[in-house]
Amino acid sequence: MKVSRLHVLTFTAMFATTLVQGAEHRVGGIVDLRASISDTLPSYLEGNFGKFTQGDGSNVALSQTALVYNGTFDSGFGVHITGNAYVQNGDSSAGLTEAYLLYKALPSASGVRLDARAGWMYPHVSVENVQTAWSSPYTLDFSTINSWLAEEVRHKGFEVSVTRLGRYSGSNQDLALGLALYQGNDPTGAMLAWHGWVISNRQSLLHERLPLPDLAPTFVPAASDAFRELDHRIGYHAFVENEWHEKGKLLIGYYDNNADAKVVKDNQWAWATRFAHVGFKWMLAEDLELLGQYMTGDTLMVSPRNGRDLVFNAFHSAFALLSKSSGRHRLSARLEEFVVDDRDTIASDMNQEYGKAATLSYRYRMSTHWFAQGEYSWIQSARAARRVAGLAEKLREEQLQVAVQYLF
Amino acid sequence: MHKLIILLAALPVLGQAEPLQVRIVDVEGMPVSNVVVYLQNHATAAIPQASRKHEIEQTDKKFAPYVSVVRQQEAVVFTNHDDITHHVYSFNGPARFDFRLQPDASDSVAEFAEPGVIAMGCNIHDWMSGYVMVVDTPFYAVTNEQGLAIFADVPASDYHLVAWHPQMAKDEVADRHVVVPAPSDINLQLTQPMAPIPSQKSLDDFDFLEGY
Incomplete structure (x- = not known):
């Protein structure tokens, strides 16, 4: 069990602050126990090429145990802390995944509200991960886009958003504009380059080192410190979100970590990673919803000696998810396509990848807090690096999971 | 004495209490529920406060x-x-x-x-x-599923009746002059369609939502 002392201290300090201030405290979370049968390679979580959290064969895992603490002050200030623990593949780990202070003002007389967050957080990108502890109410494993966010797209920074509430002017739309400035994610892009897109529910802990495949180039480290600050430059994320009351929402944004691509420390590289993203959710009927996200971007890291591109990848991914609910039942189906386009000239480091994936998930609400879920996932992909490693370049991976979840 | 009679005559006279029913229907003649209906005149504001509680x-x-x-x-x-x-x-x-x-x-x-x-x-x-x-005014009610606002005891007099709902068109004028006792139920038909009534449901209609 690895728990960062720094994060424990941070948690303790934030918690103590809210206690002193007499805030309202609320604890929630999720426990997710899963059994799975998989036809795949050893998991990317162990530094291999398997695109699921589980390797080949049958497995049982405590796939997520999360505690979420929300402390709220009367003044509109609050604290949000999410801790996660996993017991999987004979390994266990626990730590923080998000920890931030927040502020939510009352709307002004004209219906404009200010929201702010400061600390470790996900960028506002996902339309899937709306459930406690950034889990999804639709599928057990997230789309490739949100699996990538879960693995290495988080930051330490300040985010402010301004929302114009339509009710004030008789409109049925709310419009929000947001801007985040941040640090602490310079190696973001390494996992996407070196193991590619995955379908997963694993959220990297803030202190974790993420194992990478054993690749030939010497500039590939054994593991990535995804949330490390290397160049001390400030990145940004701008987004706009419009919600049509009871009908749907559209989220568009642009993320640029503004990393200095030639900085390297301890074989940890700063990756200049930027992407545009679009997400939507639309209610086709009262019990039928369509979600989708698209992301396109690129990531670059260069030799500090001669400025040559060591890795320059363009990437994109898109999914559409249809979800139908009926009483205690929910059926969700997701289709996606994903690409990593290797544009550098380093022949020994092949990051090219193309794939498609399909996920079918059925969720049953047994009682207020208990859920049972079954899910089938299929991924067909071509990845040149697998051929170099003596594996199949073209590969079909399948997984059947059953889960029991307790949410509170 | 004459002055007093003139003064009293100038005020609406609140007579014996009578029941009154007001029916609100939309442009298609269908009953509209949750519409506020109230009656007022120059005398209603002076009627002593009753201890009504609302939740x-x-x-x-x-x-x-x-x-x-x-x-x-x-x-x-x-x-x-x-x-x-x-x-x-x-x-x-x-x-x-x-x-x-x-x-x-x-x-x-x-x-x-x-x-x-x-x-x-x-x-x-x-x-x-x-x-x-x-x-x-103490004479207020909200329409039921049948579109009826029911007043048990309204003193006989002339009143200004007003109907209101947040989803009524902004320029809808839903009021009229009524005399109590009224020979029959008062019917008031809206002249414009109402906006859809919010369902008060989250777009993400799940329990255990992040941030809530």
Whole structure:
């Protein structure tokens, strides 16, 4: 069990602050126990090429145990802390995944509200991960886009958003504009380059080192410190979100970590990673919803000696998810396509990848807090690096999971 | 003496109490529920205050009732039946307030000193929506499922009848002059379609949502 002392201290300090201030405290979370049968390679979580959290064969895992603490002050200030623990593949780990202070003002007389967050957080990108502890109410494993966010797209920074509430002017739309400035994610892009897109529910802990495949180039480290600050430059994320009351929402944004691509420390590289993203959710009927996200971007890291591109990848991914609910039942189906386009000239480091994936998930609400879920996932992909490693370049991976979840 | 008679004649006379039913129908003739209906004249504001209490519940992350009507100075108690906190606030009208309401807790607001429409929201759950209409007459009601506003005891007199709902068209004039006792039910038909009534449902209609 690895728990960062720094994060424990941070948690303790934030918690103590809210206690002193007499805030309202609320604890929630999720426990997710899963059994799975998989036809795949050893998991990317162990530094291999398997695109699921589980390797080949049958497995049982405590796939997520999360505690979420929300402390709220009367003044509109609050604290949000999410801790996660996993017991999987004979390994266990626990730590923080998000920890931030927040502020939510009352709307002004004209219906404009200010929201702010400061600390470790996900960028506002996902339309899937709306459930406690950034889990999804639709599928057990997230789309490739949100699996990538879960693995290495988080930051330490300040985010402010301004929302114009339509009710004030008789409109049925709310419009929000947001801007985040941040640090602490310079190696973001390494996992996407070196193991590619995955379908997963694993959220990297803030202190974790993420194992990478054993690749030939010497500039590939054994593991990535995804949330490390290397160049001390400030990145940004701008987004706009419009919600049509009871009908749907559209989220568009642009993320640029503004990393200095030639900085390297301890074989940890700063990756200049930027992407545009679009997400939507639309209610086709009262019990039928369509979600989708698209992301396109690129990531670059260069030799500090001669400025040559060591890795320059363009990437994109898109999914559409249809979800139908009926009483205690929910059926969700997701289709996606994903690409990593290797544009550098380093022949020994092949990051090219193309794939498609399909996920079918059925969720049953047994009682207020208990859920049972079954899910089938299929991924067909071509990845040149697998051929170099003596594996199949073209590969079909399948997984059947059953889960029991307790949410509170 | 003559002066007194003239003075009394100038005021609407409140006579014997009579029952009155007002039916509100939309442009297609269908009954409209949750419409505020009130009767007033120059004498109604002076009628002594009765101790009526009103409750607005927060249940299943909704304001219930969606529309309330109260007289000035009458107490309104807000009760949270959900297992999560609400942050109730008003954003227009004659009274501004906000308070956090913890699970199974109540709070009251009784300072509606002026008539008008108060729109309310929850700063945690933006989809929640509720209205309180404050009137300066004791003769008020909200229509039931049959579109009926039922008044048990209205003193015989002339009144200005007003109907209001937040989703009525802005330029809808839903009022008329009525005389009590009325020979039959009063029917009032709206001249324009009403906007859809908010369902007060989150776009992400799940329990255990992040951030709530």
